[in-house]
Amino acid sequence: MGQKEYLKNQQREVLQNCGLINPENIREYIARDGYQAMGRVLTSCQPQDVIEQIKKSGLRGRGGGGFPTGRKWEYAARAVNEDKYIICNGDEGDPGAFMDRSVMEGDPHAVLEGMVIAGYAIGAHRGYIYVRAEYPVAVERMELAIKQARELGLVGKNIFSSGFDFDIEVRLGAGAFVCGEETAMLNSIAGKRGEPRPRPPFPAVAGLFHKPTVINNVETLANVGRIFLKGPEYFAGIGTEKSKGTKVFALAGKINNTGLIEVPMGVTLRSIIFDIGGGIQKGRKFKAVLIGGPSGGCIPEDHLDAPIDYDSLLKLGAMMGSGGLIVMDESDCMVDIAKFFLEFTQDESCGKCTPCRVGTKRMHEILQRITIGEGKEEDISLLKRLAEDIRKSSLCGLGQTAPNPVLSTLRFFEEEYLAHIRDKHCPAGVCSRLVRFEIIPEKCTACSICARICPVEAISGEPKKPPYFIHQGICIKCGACQAKCPFSAIAKI
Ligand SMILES: Cc1cc2nc3c(=O)[nH]c(=O)nc-3n(C[C@H](O)[C@H](O)[C@H](O)COP(=O)(O)O)c2cc1C
Known part of the structure; x- marks a missing residue:
């Protein structure tokens, strides 16, 4: 498939500059209308207008949960405090995901512009970009971008002579998946152990150093400047009724065209996998796609025509997540896949709460015995019961969503579990003890x-x-x- 064909079904809004401009030269960003939206906002809009425009656009958080961004900003704007913070979440710990890394590497100023506008909207004067240290190029580019923006007076004191001050710093994460969770991230930035804490209070009320804080994903923030540049109506005109705009996905797995794509919300998974992704490698048969990373779910062929939006995916037992899409073919074993993700979440569990620390371990043990031919039929109901308990009683989203890959594979591929248990056979020929x-x-x-x-x-x-x-x-x-x-x-x- 040629590049033209690959791009035909895409709509590049967030990625519009990636690969086109030199991200290490601020002038190239400015030449493509960069910082114009920020200038207009800071010199001619009241903070409340900024929030109203974001609400009107319908922008929802791209970090996983899809919380309405305007509402989040409004809560923080209403909190009365001299010190407030904006945090850009660039942790991106999902296996197979590289959307945020690519935006930070390819268009760092779009992220900075979004942060300054967010800061102005809520009355914050300091922002932090939390990036994992395993993303050295992203770290380097973000730091360089801040330096260049500061030199031109686009970050720092009295930006655009508006009287508004906003400075930004990069904070490095050590590569723990849980530190992408917002309350764990707050602890990590404050120099404490990266463990989550109960909410409420929500960060918008008591966040970093107990001050009102807005935490937004990289892609969420990269959308902000464009919303002001092209108008909230333009943004709201893309996508579905409740999921507006575009979404960047990282296509990985057994697909012909792997890489980053950006599509309007509401397109089908089939269109992504076959029209853009070029179908399955080696002419094999599609089996399932995992959307939403370790917190997400596996969607089979029968549901490939479901539109990609926050709500449809939840109905299928999956979630948008941050945008990782891992495609699997007939040579993948769904029990083994569920085990892989459970191993990941169990490994990454911070250990603070028992349901997540112990529950994911027990689930992993059950999956392990099924894959070596020692599973029992009761294991299926045991897995479902444990999953429900872990989901309901874990402290943070890591535990609450960890059972999803197991539940979704049980929902759509239960016969494959039964083949391992009853027939001691792995139909995909992956589980070595069963082949x-x-x-x-x-x-x-x-x-x-x-x-x-x-x-x-x-x-x-x-x-x-x-x-x-x-x-x-x-x-x-x-x-x-x-x-x-x-x-x-x-x-x-
Ligand atoms: C275990 C875990 C990991 C997460 N990792 C990320 C991440 O890497 N990036 C991200 O933006 N959000 C991540 N989130 C979601 C954040 O907690 C938070 O909801 C998000 O940053 C809010 O930004 P948004 O409203 O722009 O989506 C994670 C959540 C959980 C439970």
Whole structure:
């Protein structure tokens, strides 16, 4: 697929500058109308007007939950305090997600512009960009952008001679998934352990250093300047009734065209996967798409025509999340996928609350035994019960959403769990304890390559006297024989 075809079904608003301008040169951003919206806001709008315009645009947070941005700003604006803060959430810890990183690397000034406008709206004079240290280019570009904006008086004291002061600093995260959660992030920025705390009080009332704070995702903030530049009506004209604007997705997995895409809200998953993504690699069959990362859900073929918006995805047991899309094909085992994500959340659980710390571990243990053929039928109901308890009683979104990949795979692929449990068989041939390698007698030429490559000497036979034989009791299912057989004479069953 050529670039023209790839871009045909996309609408680049947030990504409009990415790849086109030199992000290390502020003048290139300015040449594409950068900082014009901020200038207009600071010199001719009252803070309340700014909030009204954002509300009118219908912008909702792109960090996962989809909370209306205008309402969030309004709560913080109403809080009476001399010190308030804006935090840009650039933690992005989901496996397979790289949207925010790309915006910070490709258009850092759009993020700064959004932060200054947000600061003006709520009456804050300081902002922090929280970026994980594993994103060194993003960190470098954001720091350079702040320096260049400060030199031109676009960040700092008396911006545009409006009397408004706003300065920004970058704060590095150490790469803990939980630190993307807003209250854990507040602790991390304040130099404390990155653990969440109960809400209320919400950060808009008592956030960083207990002061009113707005925390917004990178992509949310990158939309702000454009909303003022093109008008809230323009933004509200894109998308669906309740989900306005565009969304950036990171396409990953078994898809032909991986990479970043931006589409209007409301397009279907089918269109993303097949029209833009170019379908499944190696002509294989589509099986499911995981949307929303470890907090999200797996959506099967039957639901590919669902529009992508916050509410439709929740109905399917998934969520928009920050925009990671991982496509799976027939060679993926859904139990193994659920186990992978549970392993991730269990690993990343901060351990503060018991349901998340212990519950995710127990769920992972159950999935582990199912994938090695030791599962029981009662495990299915046990998984569902545990999932419900963890969802209801965990302290933060990490635990509350951790069971989602398990619940959604149980909802749409329960028969695959049952095949592992009842038949001790992994239909996708992924769970190594549940697969067997066997030599196909008609194809074997007794070339002996398999016997020579086998690391545990599980294959025997006489040269030139086919077929060779695999001793199942010795075989460790590494698949080396199958990979090396020049005659495709070894089958995985
Ligand atoms: C475990 C966990 C990780 C999160 N990671 C991120 C993240 O990397 N980036 C992000 O913007 N929001 C993340 N969130 C959501 C934030 O808590 C918060 O809702 C968001 O930054 C608000 O910004 P928005 O209103 O612009 O979406 C995470 C939430 C949870 C529970």
